[in-house]
Amino acid sequence: MPLIIISGFPSSGKTTRANEIKAALLSKIESTCSSLKVHHISDDTLHIPREIYRDTKKEKSARGTLLSAAERVLSPNDIVILDSMNYIKGFRYQLYCKAKEFSTPHCVVHVGVPIDISREWNKARGAEGYPEDVLEALLMRYEEPNAMTRWDSPLFTIPAHTDEKAPVDDIWDALHNKAIKPNSATV
Template identity: 45%
Template sequence: MPCIVMCGFPCSGKSTRTKEIKQYLEEHCKVAVTVFSDHSIGVNRNLVYADSKKEKEVRGTLKSAVQRHINKEDVVILDSLNYIKGFRYELYCITKACQTPQCTVFCDSNKDSVSAWNQDRPPEERYTQEILDALIMRFEPPNSNQRWDSPLFTVQSEDILSGQQIVDALLNRKPPPPNMATQNVSLPELSSLPPLNMATQNSVPVLMAAQKTCVPGDEIPIPGAKEKITVLRPLTLGELQRHRRQFIVYTKMHPVSDTEMLCNMFVQYLNKGLR
């Protein structure tokens, strides 16, 4: 079943609309609906949205939750700001890879209205005016001409949301066909390439261990590679594992005859991707 991406200013009514959509789908379509939101993962929004690093971590947590629960049987609704178009594109790639549709519901409200609604909230649920203004300024509105925002349903506070239109767009529409960029690589395919696995897998723990003593700009030697990895900033295990998976996918699509080159190729790949 599909993914519904809610989008809008803070306090624009996204959670209210999410409840409406959830109720409609459960009553009229008899499908299970799972909602993920800032509240569901216990986010203190004034703290998170004041720190770009924490905000990025929260987006990653929400994206991972959506990715784990998307299937062809249930509906997933992501009830968050989703104000960055690049993040909405990442969600689109996930649903496309799972061969299930996605739509965007944009709660369109103006700055004055959301500021007033924010003041009507209990003190512990309010955004500070500074955070609210900053999020409104950074907001990247969805565009129906972009495939990752389409189909787009724009609703204002006084509008009646058409649940049937959302059902038609999601349940009665074929999902976009997967392409090479969104295809998942199966484990049997990876296990058929032991040299590729070995060349990339051994590099990650070496890098993680070396970071304990190195400083930005140091060059770290990798077993089996002639070149060294230049570390310009702290690297996380998740980041390295993600680059490793991407390199494996790329190499499977562009195989090399000399497997002894794989370590050096991986080092070159990391030097470009980690800048």
């Protein structure tokens, strides 16, 4: 099953959304008696500190860590939620190729909150958040997903509003149908 690539600014609510998506997927799995497993991989689960984003080399190595963690569990029976910024389009392309290699579908979930909200939520996190210089550098470097490219498609964009649920039914349909009927269009 699929690779769900989360993308978004630092402190944009990616992990909050990843947890919401995971819980909703688990209840779908239960209600359909499926044997799929869900893996949530993030900078936090891999103990990647926020400061590494100050250093290009360390950041590159962290991307390698994320990629191999996903690769280890990617299979037709495992849903992988890759909850990191995934903000470099070349990296999302690599992830897309990896999903192809494992013959499993993928999608991108863009947690699309405005820059100022990201700054505000980051500030509210205090020491848990990104140092301000790291935050600003990442906001500058962010390469927004583009549904016109095959590696960012299908693309689901989730707005900032807390009362708006993640489109888990659509994510499930797109990915599940594709997994069962790889040659047919999704309904």
